[in-house]
Amino acid sequence: MIIKLLVLLVLCFCNVSTADDNKKTYIVHMSKHQKPTTTFGEDVDHAHWFDASLKSVSKSAEMIYTYQNVIHGFSTKLTQEEAESLENLPGILAVLPELKYELHTTRTPEFLGLDQNTNLFPQSSGDSDVIIGILDTGVWPESKSFDDTGMGPIPSAWNGACETGTNFTTQSCNKKLIGARFFAKGYEATLGPIDESKESRSPRDDDGHGTHTSTTTGGSVVAGANLLGYAAGSARGMAPKARVAVYKVCWLGGCFSSDILAAMEKAITDNVNVLSLSLGGGTADYYRDSVAIGAFAAMEKGILVSCSAGNAGPTSYSLSNVSPWITTVGAGTLDRDFPASVSLGNGKNYSGVSLYRGPILPNQMLPFVYAGNASNSTSGALCMPGTLVPSLVKGKIVLCDRGVNARVQKGSVVKEAGGAGMVLTNTAANGEELVADAHLLPATTVGQKAGDEIRKYVISDANPTATIVFEGTKLGITPSPVVASFSSRGPNSITPEILKPDMLAPGVNILAGWTGAVGPTGLPDDSRRVGYNIISGTSMSCPHVSGLAALLKAAHPEWSPAVIKSALMTTAYTSYKDGKMIQDLATGNPSTPFDHGAGHVDPVSAVNPGLVYDISADDYFDFLCALNYTASQIQLVTKRNTTCDASKKYFVGNLNYPSFAVVVPSDSTVVKHTRTVTNVGPASSTYKVSTFSDNKSVQMSVVPETLTFSQVNEKKSYTVTFTMGRMAVNSNAFGRIEWSDGKHVVGSPVAVSW
Known part of the structure; x- marks a missing residue:
């Protein structure tokens, strides 16, 4: 697949x-x-x-x-x-x-600072008692990332199982991969029996996606990991001592909600501590969204649920998994790249990226042709299967436009037609975002601006020529991180008063474990087999946060899912060391909270956040009342046979969320939000507030301006009054509220929408 x-x-x-x-x-x-x-x-x-x-x-x-x-x-x-x-x-x-x-589909620990700060996280058996459950395409248990050398006994709280099936036995599990289940009844009820000639009716991963996400969350340390020589180094998951339990719910035809619910049901009774779901879709009211309903039940059991935000960016309102009890993760880049430049016959050079490893091009310029001029189809520029004329591309480098079919498949089409190489150019839909691929022939991807210049040359020159130079792995790329163009954006289309995504994590060109069933491209004609693969998507950023949540759960076993999410959000950063805001790759401009949420995760700071925002199941019940859900709709989400208190005034904006999304009502210019923070830092501490707004039409006043604590776990409340001027409909303004005691900075993003 x-x-x-x-x-x-x-x-x-x-x-x-x-x-x-x-x-x-x-x-x-x-x-x-x-x-x-x-x-x-x-x-x-x-x-x-x-x-x-x-x-x-x-x-x-x-x-x-x-x-x-x-x-x-x-x-x-x-x-x-x-x-x-x-x-x-x-x-x-x-x-x-x-x-x-459907699925939303190394250097990461160093980029997040985990390699130099392992002393901040527990070294006892506590971290190895944390269990991460992954709902995905299954697992390739032979991956070195599931090595259980040195791990102690399986936690006594574990109630799960290692289910057997096609190419999968009880010996496939160990003290690292402690559980594996598969769920296909819902899939088969709709699409018929699993075709076992194409995929295993068992927890085995024949796709690669599930192995990639599960090794990202909790993979063991593996020296010398790489993809075809790229990104070489030690690979490790975010929580390398945690236990992993895999629940296979995704098959060739997709992931069905009846199977997803069944897997979440089992994961709860199995006693996982974190659930990671790199899947999703469009948006639906919470009482119609199976993932949201399952996540509510998990939250009540103390399980943090982390989900991918989706890959429909940079379009606004493109998020999925937006319920407030889910941690919604967008994707950012690393400071690592894989440059492969295009040199043209006119002497100009353009930078691109590639993970190609194989016979290189001759040490000379080759004939260069635009696919649109070498095709038998009106859509020939896209290098769709069967559209290129072999006599027009044989021995040449072919320029293909990105879109419709997979990037790697375009290269396969060029290769099959006899082409020597491919330059893949982004169109306006992808802009300057560069995602590296392990192509089947010498190929590179360039951004839209470079692509437009290259296309002009190849079309207008009487004898166009080109070559591609592969430069390996480069570190220290700046700026980084930047928000990936594909990462889905807010506002939240279901509840605009809840800011989503919650945060960013690495999701571009991520190295992690891979299946032995398919090659790194996933194409049928890719006979290569690799232990590790580099792929991109919010599918990759979600398990980073799932693993970090496991680290925090090990360090603070008493923390609720909401507190863990709060710690990750309020310590996230939104600017580079030079003070400039994290960049949005889609526009080249500073990103906003609708792009990056609270900011990019900083786990080293999250382990000691100072203050946290906790949210109970009762608080979420009040939130659903504020949405004016009926008693039946609330019961669908919560299973509670309880009605909203008619004498109580409910307000969506008062959910104790670590961020602020203010929707300006048509009949008022003043909105008040109340929050309660819990002191998890030093017993005696005093925090002072500061506010920032990028628009003079938004004024924020906080009462009280100082919070003084005398004991750990003490709670204090404050109220923010937002006073807004009149602005055009669909206008937005952004800001920030920070509490600081001189050591800790507890930050909350603010988004105001008219």
Whole structure:
């Protein structure tokens, strides 16, 4: 399966043809509090109640999964009429159609400062007791990153299992990879049986994505890791002593919500501490979003859930996984690059990037041709399969435009037609963002500006020539990080009053473990096999944060998921050492909180954040009340049979979030937000506030301006009054609120939207 790393694949209703086109999969949410009793007053077993309800509308229907933790209910296949009949029965909260999700698809520890600050994190067995659960395409257990040498016994709290299946045995797991499960019933109910000639019906990863994400979170230290000689050095996950448990939910046809819920259900009972999901789709109300619903249940059990923001940037409102109880992670770059420059016959040179390793081009200029002039198709410039005319490209370097098909596939098309090499140019959709690929022939990718100049040359010159020079691995690239163009952006389309993404982490050209089933490009004709691969996407940034959360959980076992997220957010940085704001690669301008959230993670600071913002399940309940959700909608998310207090005034902006998103109402120019901070620093400390706004139309006043603490875990509240001038609709302003005691800086981004 070719990983679509830079395309946000849209959440969709799965109207896929099945054996019975009149039926599709539904997830049935039931009210636990309405479960009937027997004549003896005993509760009916939930499975019997589920089955009886189902059989009352369809004698032939079978339950695919039953759920008790993430939701109370089951999944099944029904006709639309049967689904409507079921929804009208007593105790049924909702019957929702199956949703399909798709994947959002070294030097990182050094870049984050972990290599020089390991003493800040616990060296006892505590860090090895933390368990990270990864929902993805499975795992390649033979990866050196799962070496368990020196690891102690599996934590006693672990309730999981190492499931067997195609090419996977109980011996595939060890003291590092302590669990592996697979979930395919929902997938097979829609698309039919797994084709075991193409993928393993087991936890084994035949794709690579799952092995990459799981080794990023908690991979062991491996000396000499590299991809084809690039990025050579020691590879390690963010939490190399943590345990890893893998839940395979993604297959060739995608990731189905019934399987995702079943995996989250198991992960909760297995006792994981962190859940990492590098998948998603479009946006839906929280009570219709299976990942959001499952994450709420996990949060109540003390499990932090980290999700990728999506790869639909730089478009606004392009985020997925935006619920406030999920940690939503965008992607930034590292200070490492893989330059491969283009030299033209006119003497000009243009920089690009590539991970090609193989026979290089002759030490001379070669004929150069634009694919659009060497094709039998109107879309020939894109180097789509079967579009290039071999007689026009043989022995030449071919210029291809980026778009539609995979970057590496374009090179395969050029190679198949007899081309000697490829220059791939970005178009306006990708701008100057450069993502390196392990091409099958000598090839490099250049930005839009360079591409436009190269295209002018190759089209206008009577005898265009070119060559490509590969320069290996370069470190110390500045500026870094920058926000990746593909990283999805805010505002939050479901709840604008909650700022998303939450933070940035490395997500461009990331080296991590890989499957032995496919080559680094994932193409069928790529026969190369590598232990490590370099790929990009918010799929890669999410597991960085999952691993960092595991480190913080080990250092502070008592911290809640909200406190861990707060520590990562309030210590994140938004500017370089020279004081300039982190750059947005899509525009070349300073990024905003809609691009970078609270900023780029700084784990060394996060371990000692000074003050934190905690949020309880009750606080999230109030948040849902503030959204004016009905009692049934709230119960879908929380499983609570509790109604909102009619005498209480709820306000979305008062959720104790570590950031501020202010939506200016049409009838007022003054908005107040209240927050409560908890002292996790020195017992005696005094913090003073400072504010900043990039727009004179926004004034912020904080009361009180000083917070004095006398003990650890003491709480203090403050109120921010935002006074806004009149601005055009859809205008935005940004700012920052910081509390400091002289040692700690507790920062919160501010975004104001008219």
